[in-house]
Amino acid sequence: MNAPVAGSPASRAALAPLLRDVRAVVLDTDGVITDSARVHAAAWKTAFDAFLREHPPENLDLRRPFDLQDDYLRYVDGKSRIDGAAAFLASRGFASSDETVQAVAADKERLFTEQLREHGVDAYPGTVRLVRALRRAGVPVAAVSASRHARELLGHAGVLDLFDALVDGGEAAQLGLPGKPQPDLFLEAARRLGVPADRAAVVEDALAGVEAGRRGGFALVVGVDRTAGPDTAERLLRHGADIVVRDLGELLAGGTPT
Numbered sequence: 001m002n003a004p005v006a007g008s009p010a011s012r013a014a015l016a017p018l019l020r021d022v023r024a025v026v027l028d029t030d031g032v033i034t035d036s037a038r039v040h041a042a043a044w045k046t047a048f049d050a051f052l053r054e055h056p057p058e059n060l061d062l063r064r065p066f067d068l069q070d071d072y073l074r075y076v077d078g079k080s081r082i083d084g085a086a087a088f089l090a091s092r093g094f095a096s097s098d099e100t101v102q103a104v105a106a107d108k109e110r111l112f113t114e115q116l117r118e119h120g121v122d123a124y125p126g127t128v129r130l131v132r133a134l135r136r137a138g139v140p141v142a143a144v145s146a147s148r149h150a151r152e153l154l155g156h157a158g159v160l161d162l163f164d165a166l167v168d169g170g171e172a173a174q175l176g177l178p179g180k181p182q183p184d185l186f187l188e189a190a191r192r193l194g195v196p197a198d199r200a201a202v203v204e205d206a207l208a209g210v211e212a213g214r215r216g217g218f219a220l221v222v223g224v225d226r227t228a229g230p231d232t233a234e235r236l237l238r239h240g241a242d243i244v245v246r247d248l249g250e251l252l253a254g255g256t257p258t
């Protein structure tokens with residue numbers, strides 16, 4: 001059988017019905033395209049726990065170690081390095097100076113790059129299948145990230161060529177774009193794809209990210225729950241996701257988005 005022609009109704013039929021009217025898709029990178037959110041989270045934990053041991057908060061309740069699921073999702077995930085460091089330290093009662101925030105962020109950066117060099121990262125197979133199906137259907141696809149490592153991560157995982165545009169943390173800083181939960185990174189990506197937000201979908205695993213998709217007025221905001229935590233899906237919905245999936249393969253025809 002011949003493969004369907006790109007952009008034809010047959011190629012669109014490979015997508016789940018809720019994606020068939022969408023003209024472009026903008027995907028977050030860490031935790032959506034590549035399995036690197038866990039590497040960020042582990043590096044943050046080591047850096048924050050070392051800081052908390054050296055500077056134990058007076059309030060005993062605030063001395064507990066960084067929680068890989070709850071603290072990561074609530075304060076750090078989806079945000080730039082400096083915004084994430086500042087938000088977590090504030091949550092433990094530190095009115096931190098720029099210097100302190102920079103020092104903890106630098107520590108995390110060192111740990112993250114060590115891990116990356118040692119273990120590398122992979123793309124999620126379900127995401128690669130969906131992105132290929134979108135391209136066959138003539139739907140342009142962009143990658144977005146608060147991280148300055150996004151281009152390198154996508155390259156390592158061998159998927160950089162699948163994206164028509166990339167807006168990463170380095171570019172956001174150059175262009176002066178505010179980070180998530182502001183929608184500017186996603187809006188810039190949609191602009192580069194030539195599609196208005198109200199005809200495009202955002203796919204995100206971070207609470208700040210689904211909130212950014214909602215604030216940007218995107219036609220569809222898909223939350224991705226990789227944690228299988230008891231209330232992650234519900235929190236993603238509360239912050240602005242229209243639906244939540246565990247894997248992007250669920251957005252192909254025959255998948256079962258919840």
Ligand SMILES: O=P(O)(O)OC[C@H]1O[C@@H](O)[C@H](O)[C@@H](O)[C@@H]1O
Pocket residue numbers: 030037040041076077078079080081084109145146147148149169206
């Ligand atoms: O890789 P960088 O530039 O330090 O970016 C940091 C942030 O990038 C985001 O994509 C991640 O969700 C955060 O967990 C991470 O802290």
